[in-house]
Amino acid sequence: MASNNEEGALWSIMGYLISGLLIWGGIGFGLDHWLHTHHYFFLGGLLLGAGASIYLVWLRFGRQ
Amino acid sequence: MHGTLNLVGYGLSAIGPAIATGLIFAAYINGVARQPESRNVLQPIAFLGFALAEALALFGLVLAFVLK
């Protein structure tokens, strides 16, 4: 990662976080809807998505 | 007046990540200003800290809209 476009890196980090929460939270929301559970899969999906996207950010920007 | 208290709660919870992001970049800028060659070491750490703080803010946003 070139150090001169930090601004672009910050925006793409935010994009990764949003899509991680959206995708895995959405899958959890769908499972809740399907199995008639109350928000358990949704919350789990959100945590999973946040974890996965932070891992992805580390892979893209954190590795030396 | 009508609306939902969820959004007030989200507004309050967004204060935390906002301060966190400010602190992270304040420290990062300080570090780079004192020692410009440390930029390559500090940059990934700053980005990861930013990602962690930002994840909490987005978490709050999603929960504010979904939880009833």
Next chain:
Amino acid sequence: MHITGHLVASGPGFVPPSTSDFNLPSIVGHSAYTTKPVVAVFFSIILISVFFILASRKAAVVPGKLQFAGESIYGFVRKDLAQEIIGSGFLAYVPFLFTLFVFVLVNNLFGIIPFIQFPTMSHVSFPYVLAIFTFVIFHAIGIKKQGVVKYLKGIAFLPGVPKFAYILLTPIEIATYFLIRPVTLSLRLFANMFAGHLLLLVFIGGGDYMLHDTHLFMKILSPFSFGFGIVMTFFEFMVQCLQAYIITLLSALFIAGALVDEH
């Protein structure tokens, strides 16, 4: 001036500006194609074309005022955005970036230019179209440069990751590249312009309301609201230039990302 009519028509009590203030009536007839934003877009195209044709008509070694203005905008996009970010082979993408920058800049500045005073980009459909342009262009560049399979593989599968992590990461990567990037690109511009225009409506409309109020106290205080409206207008000028810069910067970054081989 629609805010004044709105307030007078609604009788006593301050009515804060809302999204309905963005649905302007058509200027000529009742067609949806002659509303203020659409007319402003066409006007901006004429304005930009005339300006740059005039600026580049008599290209001299020692530039005149007009040529200097045109060249400094072009030079800014070319040097500070395209060359800095894309690097070698940047020249092919300068026309697109330059057009994007100038178009967004002029349409944003319409928000504070007297008698127009409506930022076109505060209607979300215009930023959507711009984001679709960027989306198609940067994917097309990536596919042309690396081939379809290799390009998609570079997006979906990050190298150096244990196999089971792909289940978690691949949906996120695909969503980021094909959904989140164009959507955030357009929503960022839209939200800034929308909120800025709403802010100006609040202060100017509020000052107008206070001036026409029967209490003397409110009349005395109304200049503060107008004064803050003027301060916010200068702030808006800054935001409008910044947003035009940011959408061009991010487009350049996406193009640069499609060009580099990630392996």
